[in-house]
Amino acid sequence: MNIGIIGLGNMGLPLFKKLIRNNFNVNVLIEKNNTQKLIKCNVYKQNNLNDFIKNSSTIISVLPNSKITLEIVNNISSHSFNHQKKWLDICSSCPNDVKNIDKILNENNIKYIDAPVSGGPKGMNDGTLTSIVSGPKKTYKDILPIIELYSDKIYYISHEVGTSSMIKIANNTLLALHLISAAEILNILDKKNINIKEALQFINHSSGRSWATLQRYPEHILTNKYDYGFSYELHKKDILTFLNTTEISNKFLLDKLKDIYQDNNSFLRENMDHTEIVKIIK
Numbered sequence: 001m002n003i004g005i006i007g008l009g010n011m012g013l014p015l016f017k018k019l020i021r022n023n024f025n026v027n028v029l030i031e032k033n034n035t036q037k038l039i040k041c042n043v044y045k046q047n048n049l050n051d052f053i054k055n056s057s058t059i060i061s062v063l064p065n066s067k068i069t070l071e072i073v074n075n076i077s078s079h080s081f082n083h084q085k086k087w088l089d090i091c092s093s094c095p096n097d098v099k100n101i102d103k104i105l106n107e108n109n110i111k112y113i114d115a116p117v118s119g120g121p122k123g124m125n126d127g128t129l130t131s132i133v134s135g136p137k138k139t140y141k142d143i144l145p146i147i148e149l150y151s152d153k154i155y156y157i158s159h160e161v162g163t164s165s166m167i168k169i170a171n172n173t174l175l176a177l178h179l180i181s182a183a184e185i186l187n188i189l190d191k192k193n194i195n196i197k198e199a200l201q202f203i204n205h206s207s208g209r210s211w212a213t214l215q216r217y218p219e220h221i222l223t224n225k226y227d228y229g230f231s232y233e234l235h236k237k238d239i240l241t242f243l244n245t246t247e248i249s250n251k252f253l254l255d256k257l258k259d260i261y262q263d264n265n266s267f268l269r270e271n272m273d274h275t276e277i278v279k280i281i282k
Helices: 012-021 046-054 066-073 095-107 120-126 137-150 163-191 196-203 211-221 232-244 252-262 274-280
Strands: 002-006 025-030 042-045 058-061 085-089 110-114 129-134 151-158
Touching: 002 012, 012 025, 012 120, 012 137, 025 046, 042 046, 058 137, 066 095, 085 095, 085 137, 095 110, 095 163, 110 129, 110 137, 110 163, 120 129, 129 137, 129 163, 137 151, 151 163, 163 196, 163 211, 163 232, 163 252, 163 274, 196 211, 211 274, 232 252, 232 274
Parallel strands: 002 025, 002 058, 025 042, 058 085, 085 110, 129 151
Antiparallel strands: none
């Protein structure tokens, strides 16, 4: 099977290496000015998009946002492919963009699967990502062995593309609420000279726990590493996409969350990790 991959960043590069290790024939689409040294694969520049797709039975996009994916598919020459292709998109996407991507791809004989993931670069490396999938069920079943390379928890949610993307950005919005609420509560305990690490031992076996207290605080915040590998800018993009496509008037917490992530003062530095949002909580 010839697999085409677009995007070799924090998530795409370990996926590329995983595909090579599993003896897939891999095609890579890169920007004209990309200088990455790639071996054991066929490299195509973006101006050769149609050849890249023609020589790939399945395409996987691992891009920072869905606007980039939409821009790429808009450059496909219409009706170029005699044999049906499959497109697996594991980006965290805007649901409206996903529907437009799906429409364009279907017009070009390409079946689209909307399958964002959770678990970060470590999960990709370890093959322990969680995937949520929407799109045609037959295409999902055909493409499942590829998803199983990087994901050990897979939830097929709907035949309608965009459903999984909506759930994914909802999840990332909940993560932001959990991070900020945990930061406020734990800062209060800290000011009362209570050891936060010891307090979390109790909290994380009790009803107040969340993934922010279970994983982000112990592994990335209390260590002062802030090194999860999911950027603040990408997290902000998902949160504001969710809030801007949802009626949130008179919803106190979501209104406040939107204010926080729209505030330029919440951006602390270039390449800021999403966990660093807790630093703004005094």
